[in-house]
Amino acid sequence: MYEALVRWRQRAGPAASLSVLEQCLRDLDLNQLADQITRTAVSPTGRGHASERGAVGGELTGEVQSRYPSVTIDRRFPIIVFERLNFPEDSVLGRGGFAAVEKAYHRDWSQHVAVKRLLTRQLTGSEQELLYSEARKLNLGSRSDHVISLRGVCLDPNFAIVMPYMENGSLAELLRDVDVPWALRWRMAHEISLGMTFLHCQNPQILHCDLKAENVLLDGDFHVKISDFGLSKWKAESRVVTKTSPEGSTITHAPPEYHADINLPPNTKFDVYSFGVLLWEIVTRKQPYALAANSALITMAVTMGQRPDLTLIPTDREDVTSVSELMQTCWSQNPEDRPPFNDCADRLRHVKDRFSQEEIRQAIIAVEKMKAEASRK
Structure with a gap:
């Protein structure tokens, strides 16, 4: 605990104090540790009496503790050998x-x-x-x-x-290899919106910042698991808490305001825009802007209001039309026009519910057969 505080103090400089550290921890929803900071601050000796423990409460050696100081602050993580x-x-x-x-x-x-x-x-x-x-x-x-x-x-x-380990890989791989029946596509789209609703409802919010088909994994029953939080950020109120996240999102899924101001902090509307492009991927099974010669052209086009090719979207299905309308609202040029994820989840639930559980089961069987055939080729 003391080592972690010293390292934090060195980084924070003159602004470092226990009260500031406590607030930062509460912003990250680490209330248990923040409470420990409070108890440490009022201790007669000025230092806590509890021994330093590892991620599951066990003692850590000095060597490991010095190499991984941040790991000692969260006892909820199981240690895997x-x-x-x-x-x-x-x-x-x-x-x-x-x-x-x-x-x-x-x-x-x-x-x-x-x-x-x-x-x-x-x-x-x-x-x-x-x-x-x-x-x-x-x-x-x-x-x-x-x-x-x-x-x-x-x-x-x-x-x-x-x-x-996710047996069925990523949604991008599945869409590339298999013509997934609509019943299963809509269940996956709905589950993505549910996962993102959960992340945005946390306090502080978790912003994914790189939502795309490659970062949606599928378990053995083709249920969605949102993954790859390497670019994600914690967000408390109007400020981004995690300042160490690397800059840069997948250019094809980044909103126009990101292209216009690379220093603009992300917010929930960033993820909603990316979800709109992801819905286009689900509907068309294509890569967005596949014909663009370079990323600079994509940046210029998106800033001017262009989006993935709408002519590739089928026009003879009511469910596709409904999702297409949601998709275009999600990637609106004006961030304020983009709906929150709970609204997306409600609209996609109505689309998904047009199909019975039996139709979804049959869709999964069909996908498994198509995957097996594709792997034999």
């Missing part, structure tokens, strides 16, 4: 700017998991904080059925977060 994970040769599921996601087999649990770890063992404080911040968001998001959950964290030899 890295050596209990087996990584096959073709384990990489995805790779980003500072971390990779790999498939692994947990020998004790007898099941596969997904492990997100830093690409280098030469850790920098900002990279570690990014990954740990993502773990905190996953821990909170785990309360939603439609957000990927956190299984735990690894400390040595790599800092990593462990998540369940």
Whole structure:
């Protein structure tokens, strides 16, 4: 606790104080730790009497604690022993700017998991904080059925977060390989809106900032799990709390105000715009702006009011027309015209409910057959 405070004080400079630290912790919904700060402040010795403990309340060695100071502040995270994970040769599921996601087999649990770890063992404080911040968001998001959950964290030899392995990959892969029946498409669209509603209802809010088909994972029954919170931010009132998140969102899903002012802090309307483009992906099974020569052209076009090609949307289905209307409202040029996610969820529920549970089950069977056929080719 003391080491974490010292490091924070060094970063914060003259503005550092226990009261400021306590407020920052409450902004991040870390009320238990904030209460501990309060008790520490009123302690006769000026320092707390409790021993420093790890993510699950166990003692951490001085070496580990000094390498991973932020990990000592959250007792809710289970610690997973890295050596209990087996990584096959073709384990990489995805790779980003500072971390990779790999498939692994947990020998004790007898099941596969997904492990997100830093690409280098030469850790920098900002990279570690990014990954740990993502773990905190996953821990909170785990309360939603439609957000990927956190299984735990690894400390040595790599800092990593462990998540369940999603058998059916990403929504982007599925749409690319399979003509998904409409009944299942609408269930997935509805579940995405439910997951985002949950994230935006947290205090502080969790802004995803990179919502797209690649970041929507599918479990064994094709239920949605929103993933990849590497660009996401905590937001309390009007200020962004997490200042270490890397700049940059997927250019095809970023709203016009982002293109116009790269320094503009994101808000909930950013995610709603991205959801509009994601609905277009679900309806058309295409990549947005696939014919654009470069990202600069996309930036210019979106700023001027252009959007993904509406001529690719079917016009002979009432449900598609209804979703298309919602989609275009979500990507409105004026952020204030974009609906909140709970409104999106209500409208998509009405579309989804036009199909029976039996029709959805038949759609899943059809998708499984098509996936099997595609894998044999």
